[in-house]
Structure formats: structure tokens, C-alpha cells
Amino acid sequence: MSEETKLPPAVQERLLRLQQLQETLQTILTQKQQLDLELLEIDRALSELEKVSDDTVIYKSIGSLLIRTEKSKVISELNERKELVSMRVSVLTKQEERLRSQIRELQEKLQKDLRPLSPTSSE
Numbered sequence: 001m002s003e004e005t006k007l008p009p010a011v012q013e014r015l016l017r018l019q020q021l022q023e024t025l026q027t028i029l030t031q032k033q034q035l036d037l038e039l040l041e042i043d044r045a046l047s048e049l050e051k052v053s054d055d056t057v058i059y060k061s062i063g064s065l066l067i068r069t070e071k072s073k074v075i076s077e078l079n080e081r082k083e084l085v086s087m088r089v090s091v092l093t094k095q096e097e098r099l100r101s102q103i104r105e106l107q108e109k110l111q112k113d114l115r116p117l118s119p120t121s122s123e
Helices: 009-049 069-112 117-120
Strands: 058-062 064-069
Touching: 009 069, 058 069, 064 069
Parallel strands: none
Antiparallel strands: 058 064
């Protein structure tokens, strides 16, 4: 009985590859979610900075210190960080699409591989 259900090595390799791709996709989705949250925080900070006058005292967190800085400098740094994070999200989105496509292809191949096994198990 166990020999009948044993999968050929090629199918086992595809299953392993599928699992690896799904784990990689999960990692990418987690990274993307963290970056989306960071973008949201940056947008909130920029929005709050727009509300204050140019002569308002601004402090920036550096490690466990708060350092006094200029509003324009903080805005510039936040915009640079936003651009960098946006580019990273774009790269992760492309990787996600590529992985989803590879996963679909592998799933289709596995369905074809496993289809001949189905009729014998139902008899």
C-alpha cells in the first residue's frame, strides 16, 4: 500500500520546490507589509510637519537621543526615505508577481503529475 502512494522523485522535488517558493513568497509579503507601514508613518510625519510653522522647534530621534533639527532638513530626509522605501516596495511587488507565477506553474505541473494517481486510488 505504501509503495503505491510513494511519489516519484521528480514529483517530490516539485513539491519541495513549491514549498520553498511559498515560504519565499510569505517572506516577501511580510517585508512588503512592513515597508507599507513605514510609508504610512512617513506620510503621517510629513502631514504633521506641513501643519507647523517653519520656525517651530523640531526634534529628530536618533537612537535613544532626541536631536534638535530644522524642519526643512527633516522633510528632505523623510522624502528621501519615502522614495527609497517606495522603490523597495516596487522591487518586492515584482518579485511577488514572479513568485506567484512560478507557484501557479508548479501547481499545474503537480496536478498533471498527480492526476494519473487519482483514478487508481478511487478504485
